[in-house]
Amino acid sequence: MTCSILxxxxxxxxxxxxxxxxxxxxxxxxxxxxxxxxxxAGHSVEFNGEKYGLRLTPSGFVHTGAKLMIGAGVLVxxxxxxxxxxxxxxxxxxxxxxxDPRCAIISQDHMDRDVKSEHLAxxxxxxxxxxxxxxxxxxxxxxxxxxxxxxxxEYITDVSLEVNEAIDNGEDxxxxxxxxxxxxxxxxxYPYVTSKDTTAxxxxxxxxxxxxxxxxxxxxxxxxxxxxxxxxxxTEMTQEEAESKGLEExxxxxxxxxxxxxxxxxxxxxxxxxxxxxQIALTCVDRLFDCARVQDYGELxxxxxxxxxxxxxxxxxxxxxxxxxxxxxxxxxxxKELL
Ligand code: GTP
Ligand code: IMP
Ligand code: MG
Numbered sequence: 001m002t003c004s005i006l007x008x009x010x011x012x013x014x015x016x017x018x019x020x021x022x023x024x025x026x027x028x029x030x031x032x033x034x035x036x037x038x039x040x041a042g043h044s045v046e047f048n049g050e051k052y053g054l055r056l057t058p059s060g061f062v063h064t065g066a067k068l069m070i071g072a073g074v075l076v077x078x079x080x081x082x083x084x085x086x087x088x089x090x091x092x093x094x095x096x097x098x099x100d101p102r103c104a105i106i107s108q109d110h111m112d113r114d115v116k117s118e119h120l121a122x123x124x125x126x127x128x129x130x131x132x133x134x135x136x137x138x139x140x141x142x143x144x145x146x147x148x149x150x151x152x153x154e155y156i157t158d159v160s161l162e163v164n165e166a167i168d169n170g171e172d173x174x175x176x177x178x179x180x181x182x183x184x185x186x187x188x189x190y191p192y193v194t195s196k197d198t199t200a201x202x203x204x205x206x207x208x209x210x211x212x213x214x215x216x217x218x219x220x221x222x223x224x225x226x227x228x229x230x231x232x233x234x235t236e237m238t239q240e241e242a243e244s245k246g247l248e249e250x251x252x253x254x255x256x257x258x259x260x261x262x263x264x265x266x267x268x269x270x271x272x273x274x275x276x277x278x279q280i281a282l283t284c285v286d287r288l289f290d291c292a293r294v295q296d297y298g299e300l301x302x303x304x305x306x307x308x309x310x311x312x313x314x315x316x317x318x319x320x321x322x323x324x325x326x327x328x329x330x331x332x333x334x335x336k337e338l339l
Pocket of ligand 3: 013
């Protein structure tokens with residue numbers, strides 16, 4: 001039995017989508033539960049030559065033997081969910097989906113308030129998905145919940161109960177966090193953050209799992225850093241520098257160009273500490289070093305190994321997953337050796 005939580009180490013877009021897909025396809029957990037803020041997330045999944053950009057469906061959907069769940073803490077936009085059911089028809093996502101009755105519902109009004117707010121849309125650079133205004137209404141205790149939403153009736157399930165029963169029965173549970181540590185309302189670069197805490201403890205609470213039940217916290221970092229929206233970014237490089245290194249990126253939800261910077265060890269240390277990380281997954285290593293599609297640690301250059309070992313030494317957390325390309329096969333999995 002293992003209950004794992006995967007979290008983003010920086011400002012989101014660390015390549016969580018690829019890591020989750022790899023881990024779920026490989027480990028085949030019984031339940032894959034989505035935690036985090038809501039449909040402000042954009043996870044990229046490439047599987048069997050097809051690309052998906054997901055906002056609410058757990059990225060582990062590719063493992064068709066798992067039940068898929070959305071925990072009580074996550075904001076749900078039913079239109080986003082139903083569109084993903086259509087896009088992912090061949091994976092039977094609709095038939096496997098469970099939504100907690102306590103999830104709060106994003107309405108058109110929340111999206112309008114997000115987009116029209118000078119503060120959220122301009123100053124903070126929000127995603128416009130309505131999450132900030134929805135979480136604010138939740139705190140004011142005026143928002144509608146999934147239990148009162150007829151169109152969600154067939155998916156309503158007590159996610160916390162199912163997840164805890166699965167853990168008690170010795171099944172494997174995988175909890176997917178979204179966003180990233182530096183976007184946390186508590187620990188991030190306030191006010192340039194999202195509308196909720198985004199660390200492992202909150203992701204556990206999102207799906208109704210107590211801290212004593214969690215075995216592994218996998219913290220995902222990219223070999224460099226990206227940030228969308230406004231706010232401090234100590235290791236940021238110029239756009240020209242990013243282009244010259246081939247590190248140009250655009251957002252999945254908003255299409256905005258991402259700001260790019262160097263790996264930030266101080267941020268990594270703090271992120272591992274507050275998340276209680278037990279493992280690090282490092283993605284896009286091939287975009288910084290010449291190691292595309294390498295699947296064997298021994299084939300990495302001395303420079304690449306030194307970079308990885310430095311992260312391990314500084315954070316005190318083993319780098320167990322090294323991603324060298326978008327395909328699931330482009331992964332060095334050191335869990336057997338290091339854990
Ligand atoms: P999360 O929000 O953390 O889930 O990240 P993301 O999935 O949003 O990341 P992003 O939208 O930036 O997508 C990353 C893109 O890079 C996707 O097309 C992935 O398939 C791809 N990718 C993921 N890992 C790697 C990697 O190790 N190397 C390369 N070259 N590409 C990767
Ligand atoms: P909001 O969550 O839409 O209110 O946006 C607040 C800030 O968080 C903005 O800077 C967004 O770009 C950022 N943000 C929210 N979710 C994500 C994500 O999944 N990836 C990257 N940035 C995000
Ligand atoms: Mg993303």
